[in-house]
Amino acid sequence: MKKALICICLLIVLSALTLGSFGCGKSVKGDETYYLYVYDMGTASFVKLPASVTFNDDLTQFEYVFNDGSLSIRGAATHETKPDRYTLTCSKDAISVVTEKYEQQLIASGASAEEINDYKLIKESVTPQMQLLYSDGYLFSARSVELFHVATSGRSDVFEGEFIMTGDGKKVSLKGGTLYMEENSGDGKFTVKMGYYTVSNGIMTVTLTDKDGKETCTNGVLDRKKYLMVTVSFGNEFELVGTDFEEQVESSEWLKMMQSELSSYVGKKYALLTDEFYSTELD
Numbered sequence: 570m571k572k573a574l575i576c577i578c579l580l581i582v583l584s585a586l587t588l589g590s591f592g593c594g595k596s597v598k599g600d601e602t603y604y605l606y607v608y609d610m611g612t613a614s615f616v617k618l619p620a621s622v623t624f625n626d627d628l629t630q631f632e633y634v635f636n637d638g639s640l641s642i643r644g645a646a647t648h649e650t651k652p653d654r655y656t657l658t659c660s661k662d663a664i665s666v667v668t669e670k671y672e673q674q675l676i677a678s679g680a681s682a683e684e685i686n687d688y689k690l691i692k693e694s695v696t697p698q699m700q701l702l703y704s705d706g707y708l709f710s711a712r713s714v715e716l717f718h719v720a721t722s723g724r725s726d727v728f729e730g731e732f733i734m735t736g737d738g739k740k741v742s743l744k745g746g747t748l749y750m751e752e753n754s755g756d757g758k759f760t761v762k763m764g765y766y767t768v769s770n771g772i773m774t775v776t777l778t779d780k781d782g783k784e785t786c787t788n789g790v791l792d793r794k795k796y797l798m799v800t801v802s803f804g805n806e807f808e809l810v811g812t813d814f815e816e817q818v819e820s821s822e823w824l825k826m827m828q829s830e831l832s833s834y835v836g837k838k839y840a841l842l843t844d845e846f847y848s849t850e851l852d
Contacts, residue, residue, distance in 0.1 A: 599626040603708055603847035608795050622847060631657050636815055640670055651804030653703040668692040671817050695817060700810035704799035710813050713845035714823035720833030726800050728840050735822040748775060771798050796842035803834045
């Protein structure tokens with residue numbers, strides 16, 4: 570009887586482990602389209618754009634569709650870990666098409682003659698690459714990271730504590746649903762309330778307030794933004810690409826800031842907040 574109970578217990582444990590291994594693991598899927606979702610202040614929601622990436626079955630090839638839907642390119646995909654990332658490299662025949670496309674975008678966006686000339690000087694040496702980081706079913710670029718956990722000796726993989734804003738390099742603190750800023754820049758005392766945040770289904774919603782705790786608005790729109798909550802693990806050696814196919818000159822502010830404390834990130838997992846991501850669907 571005792572042996573029978575032991576066997577039953579072993580079967581239950583093995584079944585639990587087997588189910589866990591199938592139920593918890595998420596990975597990039599081949600032959601499925603990952604669309605770009607971007608937070609829109611006007612609708613206060615993530616909207617799906619035409620930009621997308623699709624991998625083949627074994628994830629060694631990709632097709633990328635540009636944001637305006639007018640161009641698609643193909644090339645080779647390489648998967649690396651820590652951080653979990655997919656490096657997409659244009660095929661040779663697509664490089665000239667991509668560089669020309671970016672030049673057209675510069676002109677359409679009103680770039681100065683100096684900026685356009687600068688790009689013409691470097692475009693011949695450009696080998697367009699794009700890198701998408703992966704976290705829990707989502708893909709995102711380094712350029713889209715807006716807040717990241719500081720490199721500390723404590724828990725850096727949680728969405729509380731000190732974060733750096735890539736827009737201006739300032740530090741804020743997320744604690745107990747409240748967003749704090751430093752009393753004096755760089756003093757490490759986070760006592761000034763500047764907003765509040767809520768979390769639901771892996772999305773953090775941040776709302777800014779004034780000194781009296783009242784919600785603030787800009788041009789009649791509530792100062793509120795949603796972010797996808799993701800984590801990234803760093804190994805001993807890694808190389809991250811700070812640009813993408815559509816922003817070949819603009820590099821990631823997150824990577825620039827992180828490089829100064831690179832040794833502190835190695836071997837740890839870090840919490841990041843991004844306002845853009847690629848997904849097969851958005852619940």
